[in-house]
Amino acid sequence: xxxxxxxxxxxxxxxxxxxxxxxxxxxxxxxxxxxxxxxxxxxxxxxxxxxxxxxxxxxxxxxxxxxxxxxxxxxxxxxxxxxxxxxxxxxxxxxxxxxxxxxxxxxxxxxxxxxxxxxxxxxxxxxxxxxxxxxxxxxxxxxxxxxxxxxxxxxxxxxxxxxxxxxxxxxxxxxxxxxxxxxxxxxxxxxxxxxxxxxxxxxxxxxxxxxxxxxxxxxxxxxxxxxxxxxxxxxxxxxxxxxxxxxxx
Amino acid sequence: xxxxxxxxxxxxxxxxxxxxxxxxxxxxxxxxxxxxxxxxxxxxxxxxxxxxxxxxxxxxxxxxxxxxxxxxxxxxxxxxxxxxxxxxxxxxxxxxxxxxxxxxxxxxxxxxxxxxxxxxxxxxxxxxxxxxxxxxxxxxxxxxxxxxxxxxxxxxxxxxxxxxxxxxxxxxxxxxxxxxxxxxxxxxxxxxxxxxxxxxxxxxxxxxxxxxxxxxxxxxxxxxxxxxxxxxxxxxxxxxxxxxxxxxxxxxxxxxxxxxxxxxxxxxxxxxxxxxxxxxxxxxxxxxxxxxxxxxxxxxxxxxxxxxx
Numbered sequence: 001x002x003x004x005x006x007x008x009x010x011x012x013x014x015x016x017x018x019x020x021x022x023x024x025x026x027x028x029x030x031x032x033x034x035x036x037x038x039x040x041x042x043x044x045x046x047x048x049x050x051x052x053x054x055x056x057x058x059x060x061x062x063x064x065x066x067x068x069x070x071x072x073x074x075x076x077x078x079x080x081x082x083x084x085x086x087x088x089x090x091x092x093x094x095x096x097x098x099x100x101x102x103x104x105x106x107x108x109x110x111x112x113x114x115x116x117x118x119x120x121x122x123x124x125x126x127x128x129x130x131x132x133x134x135x136x137x138x139x140x141x142x143x144x145x146x147x148x149x150x151x152x153x154x155x156x157x158x159x160x161x162x163x164x165x166x167x168x169x170x171x172x173x174x175x176x177x178x179x180x181x182x183x184x185x186x187x188x189x190x191x192x193x194x195x196x197x198x199x200x201x202x203x204x205x206x207x208x209x210x211x212x213x214x215x216x217x218x219x220x221x222x223x224x225x226x227x228x229x230x231x232x233x234x235x236x237x238x239x240x241x242x243x244x245x246x247x248x249x
Numbered sequence: 250x251x252x253x254x255x256x257x258x259x260x261x262x263x264x265x266x267x268x269x270x271x272x273x274x275x276x277x278x279x280x281x282x283x284x285x286x287x288x289x290x291x292x293x294x295x296x297x298x299x300x301x302x303x304x305x306x307x308x309x310x311x312x313x314x315x316x317x318x319x320x321x322x323x324x325x326x327x328x329x330x331x332x333x334x335x336x337x338x339x340x341x342x343x344x345x346x347x348x349x350x351x352x353x354x355x356x357x358x359x360x361x362x363x364x365x366x367x368x369x370x371x372x373x374x375x376x377x378x379x380x381x382x383x384x385x386x387x388x389x390x391x392x393x394x395x396x397x398x399x400x401x402x403x404x405x406x407x408x409x410x411x412x413x414x415x416x417x418x419x420x421x422x423x424x425x426x427x428x429x430x431x432x433x434x435x436x437x438x439x440x441x442x443x444x445x446x447x448x449x450x451x452x453x454x455x456x457x458x459x460x461x462x463x464x465x466x467x468x469x470x471x472x473x474x475x476x477x478x479x480x481x482x483x484x485x486x487x488x489x490x491x492x493x494x495x496x497x498x499x500x501x502x503x504x505x506x507x508x509x510x511x512x513x514x515x516x517x518x519x520x521x522x523x524x525x526x527x528x529x530x531x532x533x534x535x536x537x538x539x540x541x542x543x544x545x546x547x548x549x550x551x552x553x554x555x556x557x558x
Contacts, residue, residue: 016512026380026381038494094349094358095352117494120378120493120494121377122376123375124359125345126352127349129345129350130350130359133349133354134353136422136424139425141319142342157342158487159342160343160488160496161439162432162488164430165429166427167428168425177487178490179487213358215360215385215386217384218385226519226538228539230540230541231531231536231542231543235557238525238554239554242502242523246522246541248445249469249558
């Protein structure tokens with residue numbers, strides 16, 4: 001089984017971003033970047049499938065700037081076999097990313113595509129579902145467990161009220177939720193080996209993909225700040241405030 | 250052109266999230282049609298027809314839609330959606346799974362989790378875990394939108410008398426099947442709809458200690474939530490997670506117990522009306538957003554609070 005994993009380069013999750021003074025976007029100058037945490041889980045799941053003998057090859061792909069090569073190298077160090085960067089500098093919307101990934105799916109013919117459920121920058125939660133629509137594949141979003149069962153893929157999903165399990169025909173799309181696995185760290189020897197693994201760069205033009213979007217960001221603002229309140233000294237004072245001042249109990 | 254709102258339901262009753270989504274549709278303006286896609290879901294359609302401001306209810310009733318499988322619902326919804334100016338669904342796990350698939354079939358970009366309507370084509374949505382708010386304009390012929398329910402006050406569930414029209418267009422892609430589900434059974438209110446939420450974090454120490462929060466919640470008629478740290482540590486199941494990657498809540502009262510207040514957690518609860526923080530670390534960032542902070546050992550303060558209520 002061939003597995004394709006899509007990853008995104010995003011702001012490190014520990015960084016508290018600030019909005020630019022001209023309200024055009026958030027300030028990403030000199031900010032630490034990393035692989036999106038849900039994408040790390042996607043890479044880990046593919047590597048585990050390979051370790052179990054279920055996957056034969058892992059191809060990792062990213063749509064983004066030249067610098068996204070760093071995150072692709074990380075994925076290679078974690079166990080992916082080769083990497084593809086679809087190089088695009090501008091702000092990308094989900095549909096364009098899904099179309100670019102569709103072109104790679106057409107070329108690579110994977111049996112399974114694993115993506116993170118959402119990127120922690122744009123918080124869209126769209127790309128996997130869109131890729132499923134464009135390919136016509138079944139989708140298992142917000143996966144907490146993935147199991148091959150004969151020619152089907154059983155995916156347990158995190159849903160609002162608990163867990164749901166669906167059986168998907170292959171090829172299928174899976175998007176990862178937090179509890180699917182705990183990603184490993186790349187070891188130094190593997191980081192060195194990853195430098196020699198193949199990393200191919202292609203352009204959206206060469207794939208015949210348009211990056212146009214129907215969405216346009218007009219401005220980006222800081223959210224209304226919530227000011228700190230007061231410290232109470234005792235449980236009794238807390239109850240008194242909640243009853244008489246806030247009137248919420 | 251009318252607005253199509255996708256109802257959230259379990260084939261028996263209409264979920265409140267639908268009413269918040271309808272509030273967003275009302276702000277956009279125009280005729281509002283509700284779609285109920287399900288199986289043996291006539292009761293849901295009747296409930297939807299009672300909602301004030303709904304002009305028509307479409308009922309797509311077929312076994313293929315029983316479990317909201319996106320492979321089956323999305324093609325039907327995309328086909329239907331072409332004749333509408335907007336397609337809206339609440340940002341629930343169903344809405345989040347189905348709507349992007351619909352958007353891609355319509356060849357448009359989706360606008361996810363809007364919290365405000367500026368005009369019929371311009372919306373506000375949080376990005377970077379709510380650390381920034383983006384204003385997004387859509388030029389799509391059909392605007393496909395998920396609605397963050399905490400951003401909109403629910404419309405009245407009664408006062409309308411719309412006609413229910415059955416639509417026959419059943420679509421079964423036959424590439425996915427429902428196997429089973431394990432739903433948390435609780436007598437407490439649902440997390441995203443509760444007026445009071447009591448949440449625990451890593452400071453709870455273990456899952457057993459959540460009993461202190463359950464007894465407090467039962468005194469208050471509250472739902473119980475948790476931070477990602479508490480979920481990651483295995484104290485409680487993931488469906489209790491409040492935060493950027495979990496549930497977004499905005500109750501009247503949010504009581505954060507043993508939660509330090511990472512930005513990812515704040516993203517899920519900072520729109521609560523009143524926030525109480527109980528934490529023994531007086532430097533914890535949660536105190537920066539709390540209306541009332543109590544620096545105390547939670548294992549003393551929480552039982553005391555339960556006793557005094």
